């Protein structure tokens with residue numbers, strides 16, 4: 001899965017950019033942390049990646 005490249009900073013409303021990078025053969029998975037830093041206030045944001053509910057739904061009922 002691919003995390004968003006940018007987030008909206010919850011501190012100042014600026015743009016926070018993804019810090020974490022993974023090699024192509026070892027991509028982000030659900031449960032991994034992705035770190036972002038705001039370009040305006042340098043606030044750091046860590047999020048845990050979660051599976052998209054819609055994707056999970058594709059496998060329901062099997």
Ligand SMILES: [Zn+2]
Pocket residue numbers: 009010011012013014015038039040041042043
């Ligand atoms: Zn900020």
